[in-house]
Amino acid sequence: MLLVANVAIYLGLLLGIIRGRRFRLPSNPTVEEAFKILEKSLTRTFPDLPAGYTWKEVVNRLKASNLDLDWYEIEDTVRKYEEFRYGGIDYKNANVDAILRLAVSLKKVEKDARISQIQST
Amino acid sequence: MLAYLKSKVLEEVGKVVIGRDEETTLLLTALIARGHVLLEGVPGTSKTLLAKSFSRCLGLRFRRVQFTPDMLPLDIVGGFIFNMKSREFEFKEGPVFTNILLADEINRAAPKVQSALLESMQELQVTVEGQTSKLPSPFMVIATQNPLDFEGVYPLPESEMDRFMIRIEFGYPNQNVEVEILKRNLTELDLDVVKPVISNEELIEAFKVVDSVKASIEILEYVSKLAIGTRTDNRINLGASPRAAVQLVQVARANAALEGRTYVTPDDIKKLAGVALAHRMRLDRSAALKGLATNTSAVIQQVLDVVKPPR
Incomplete structure (x- = not known):
């Protein structure tokens, strides 16, 4: 009985470490890396999200959620990223942290969704 | 500059057309993209009114042609007419020789008449009996049509449809807008209140910005x-x-x-x-x-x- 409990605890710890490493944020990500992280986070949180989404659509939808974030900052960063991405304009003072904070906050959305799913069943 | 242009057009058109800002913006977008527009909707949804008031605020040459089943291609592009004085055939320009051509109810005419616009829409020129004439610049066709399940209409050929840059579908207005329309129509509608707000130079500048x-x-x-x-x-x-x-x-x-x-x-x-x-x-x-x-x-x-x- 004790052995089984031990295995379960250590397995849980091990899985936690692996998961933590998988979603560990790079120390000094570029704007492109930050958006890649956001993309991964979105795919994990919303597996049904259609592949054809754009950043503006995603930000507009997430704004309606209860995430306590600086949306002005996020929208400004998206705009600067688009200027760089599609307009070839160098981005200056792009706030990478705003995008990373959004990516991390999606975990909360994922957790809340799981809780509400359990409660509904 | 273009945002200012847009607000001026919306303001002018809004003097006579209510609740069609989105459609007006699409018309302006197609104009500065040098494209042609097809307006589709049931009768009485202000397609022609919008096209007319939009054309008025441009300050360009404007002609309207009401398409009917008995029309001939020369009613659109023009043709050679015998001049009794000079005893020669002379080319008489049709209504297509304008800046903005409103082809009203385009699908009421037979396909060969509809197709008369193909060359002018794509190549901005007209060829009659081997003689090619350039159309004025800019040239834009704004056509209106009723849905195909209506009586007495001929579907536009695929090649003609492909020449319209965009199609704008006109639905019925919501109740608030309809009440506003009713209020405005208590007195006679006067299109003269729409003033030209875009000059030809501004339009050429807008083309350059888009390019x-x-x-x-x-x-x-x-x-x-x-x-x-x-x-x-x-x-x-x-x-x-x-x-x-x-x-x-x-x-x-x-x-x-x-x-x-x-x-x-x-x-x-x-x-x-x-x-x-x-x-x-x-x-x-x-x-x-x-x-x-x-x-x-x-x-x-x-x-x-x-x-x-x-x-």
């Missing part, structure tokens, strides 16, 4: 994937043509310019894909009968959902 808008290679690849997506969909008989893709990019550039940007984003493409592609596509009959798709716009929306834009 300077960048569409990156990734955006072009995205548009190409969308066009291929419409062609390979089993529910579609006739997908978006390369011309459709070209015009979608062009109208997206105009949209970006109106929003004050110097580059096209996937949002521009997604916003305009429906109005730029749906009218050129044909649903497969068996797919429609099986209920797999109701219209081409719905198919485009599904293609937009599936194709990953550059991010």
Whole structure:
């Protein structure tokens, strides 16, 4: 009985470490890396999200959620990223942290969704 | 500059047309993209009124042609008429020789008359009996048509449909807007209140701004994937043509310019894909009968959902 409990605890710890490493944020990500992280986070949180989404659509939808974030900052960063991405304009003072904070906050959305799913069943 | 132009046009048109800001903006977008527009809707939904008031605020030469079943191509493009004095045939220009041509109820005329506009819309010229004449610049056709299930209409040929940069569908107004329309119509509508607010020079400048808008290679690849997506969909008989893709990019550039940007984003493409592609596509009959798709716009929306834009 004790052995089984031990295995379960250590397995849980091990899985936690692996998961933590998988979603560990790079120390000094570029704007492109930050958006890649956001993309991964979105795919994990919303597996049904259609592949054809754009950043503006995603930000507009997430704004309606209860995430306590600086949306002005996020929208400004998206705009600067688009200027760089599609307009070839160098981005200056792009706030990478705003995008990373959004990516991390999606975990909360994922957790809340799981809780509400359990409660509904 | 273009944002200011847009607000001026919306203000002028809004003096007589209520609740059609979106449609007016689309008309302006197509104009600065140098495209032609098809307005489609049931009678009495202010298609012609919008086209007329829009043309008035441009300050350009404007002609209106009411299409009827007994029309001939020369009623549009013109033809050679014998001059009794000079005892020679002279070319008499038809109403197509203008800047803005309002082709009212275009699908009431027979297909050969509708096709008379093909050359003028694509090549901005008219050829009659081997003589080619250039049309004035800018040249824009604003055509109106009733839905195809109405009596006495001929569907436009595919080649003609493909020449319209966008199609704007006119639905019924909501109740608030309808009450406003009723209020405004208590007194006689006077189109003279619409003043020309865009000069020819401003329009030429707007064309230059649109031409300077960048569409990156990734955006072009995205548009190409969308066009291929419409062609390979089993529910579609006739997908978006390369011309459709070209015009979608062009109208997206105009949209970006109106929003004050110097580059096209996937949002521009997604916003305009429906109005730029749906009218050129044909649903497969068996797919429609099986209920797999109701219209081409719905198919485009599904293609937009599936194709990953550059991010």
